[in-house]
Amino acid sequence: MSDLPHQEINGAELVIKVKRQMQDVMDPELPFLSVEEMGILRDVIFEKDHVVCIITPTYSGCPATEVIAEDVLTAARVIDNKAEVRIAISPAWTTDWINKETREKMQKHGIAPPEGSSHDRSFLTGEGRVIPCPLCKSKNTKLVSPFGSTACKASFICNECLEPFEHFKCI
Amino acid sequence: MNNSQLKNALLRLGDDALILGQRLAEWCGHAPALEEDIALTNISLDLIGQTQSYLSLAGSLFEEGIKSDDELAFLRSGREFQNLLLVEQPNGDFGDTIVRQFLFDAFALLRAEHIAQQSFNPEAAGIAAKAVKEIRYHFDHSSKWMVRLGDGTPESHSRVQKSLNDLWKFTGEMFISDEIDRSGLESGLLPNLEELKKEWDVKIDDILSKATLVRPEDGFMQTGGRKGIHTEAFGFMLAEMQILPRTHPGASW
Numbered sequence: 001m002s003d004l005p006h007q008e009i010n011g012a013e014l015v016i017k018v019k020r021q022m023q024d025v026m027d028p029e030l031p032f033l034s035v036e037e038m039g040i041l042r043d044v045i046f047e048k049d050h051v052v053c054i055i056t057p058t059y060s061g062c063p064a065t066e067v068i069a070e071d072v073l074t075a076a077r078v079i080d081n082k083a084e085v086r087i088a089i090s091p092a093w094t095t096d097w098i099n100k101e102t103r104e105k106m107q108k109h110g111i112a113p114p115e116g117s118s119h120d121r122s123f124l125t126g127e128g129r130v131i132p133c134p135l136c137k138s139k140n141t142k143l144v145s146p147f148g149s150t151a152c153k154a155s156f157i158c159n160e161c162l163e164p165f166e167h168f169k170c171i
Numbered sequence: 172m173n174n175s176q177l178k179n180a181l182l183r184l185g186d187d188a189l190i191l192g193q194r195l196a197e198w199c200g201h202a203p204a205l206e207e208d209i210a211l212t213n214i215s216l217d218l219i220g221q222t223q224s225y226l227s228l229a230g231s232l233f234e235e236g237i238k239s240d241d242e243l244a245f246l247r248s249g250r251e252f253q254n255l256l257l258v259e260q261p262n263g264d265f266g267d268t269i270v271r272q273f274l275f276d277a278f279a280l281l282r283a284e285h286i287a288q289q290s291f292n293p294e295a296a297g298i299a300a301k302a303v304k305e306i307r308y309h310f311d312h313s314s315k316w317m318v319r320l321g322d323g324t325p326e327s328h329s330r331v332q333k334s335l336n337d338l339w340k341f342t343g344e345m346f347i348s349d350e351i352d353r354s355g356l357e358s359g360l361l362p363n364l365e366e367l368k369k370e371w372d373v374k375i376d377d378i379l380s381k382a383t384l385v386r387p388e389d390g391f392m393q394t395g396g397r398k399g400i401h402t403e404a405f406g407f408m409l410a411e412m413q414i415l416p417r418t419h420p421g422a423s424w
């Protein structure tokens with residue numbers, strides 16, 4: 001029991017180190033964004049004697065969740081070999097957790113970021129909204145399909161530069 | 172709501188999603204256009220994801236020991252599945268698939284919205300809150316196709332009207348309450364199906380009128396899914412879904 005205060009300090013330090021480590025864990029489907037930037041890594045905490053990384057799936061059936069859990073675990077175990085990953089569903093992930101800088105990064109990589117807040121239903125598909133082309137910035141774009149290459153994206157085409165592009169759905 | 176009633180309520184939620192998800196997956200590589208192929212399989216993926224959550228939760232409530240979502244999906248026999256008959260109906264043509272989806276989405280959305288709000292079972296509320304976002308998207312998609320097909324060419328109109336007439340007899344089952352629904356209603360977990368039916372009617376009628384389709388008369392309604400009595404097509408679907416884990420138990424890749 002006398003070791004307890006000492007352990008707590010260690011815990012806090014471990015959490016900081018693991019958090020630092022997490023900056024290099026990328027979303028496998030958006031490899032220029034970290035799981036933290038995506039809001040997938042919800043928290044890193046210290047429980048009893050080990051670090052727990054809490055992650056959340058973007059969509060219920062997102063196949064990347066398993067890969068992400070494995071990548072997070074591997075990265076965390078470099079610091080703490082007893083580290084664990086826990087998946088939390090509630091509160092449900094939302095694109096509102098993606099900050100402005102991250103949205104700009106998406107834009108730079110040719111993906112139209114989610115527009116506005118998920119509370120506004122008209123933002124759902126981007127339909128009826130102006131989704132600017134991430135490549136030529138034209139506002140003259142068209143929804144091709146509300147579904148895309150991954151669960152989180154819709155397919156658009158730009159009527160100006162004629163390039164197809166993906167829009168990150170607002171949920 | 173006792174443990175066994177809760178378990179069965181969760182199995183029903185999981186089974187509805189699983190069986191429709193499996194049916195939609197059959198479209199992979201066969202849909203009329205690439206975008207639609209991607210759409211139907213994306214919806215399938217969402218449903219299978221919801222299945223995993225609901226069945227894992229149900230699996231934790233078995234008295235004989237915890238059952239995994241995979242065990243429940245792949246190792247139960249037909250009579251043990253409690254999904255609605257509507258979701259197991261064969262894909263038919265694209266219109267049949269869209270009508271089946273549309274009728275179910277409207278119901279599933281209202282049901283998930285209720286479960287997301289209740290506090291009797293916070294885990295189920297968490298799963299439903301996530302599902303609501305997804306089903307809203309599915310309903311939007313199936314509704315638009317209803318309008319496009321119904322208000323499209325004479326050929327698409329008459330075919331989708333026929334799909335609607337054919338599948339209508341499976342809609343009554345969604346709103347029948349048995350002991351599990353009643354205990355679910357009492358505890359707050361499940362919605363009042365009579366009230367839900369009124370909201371469902373509004374959603375359905377709104378889209379059908381936009382689609383210039385005629386709402387079929389409520390006649391004889393086919394039931395049995397909730398008791399494990401399924402239609403003929405179900406066994407064939409289940410055989411295909413389960414053959415691999417049953418032939419090679421514990422197989423992984």
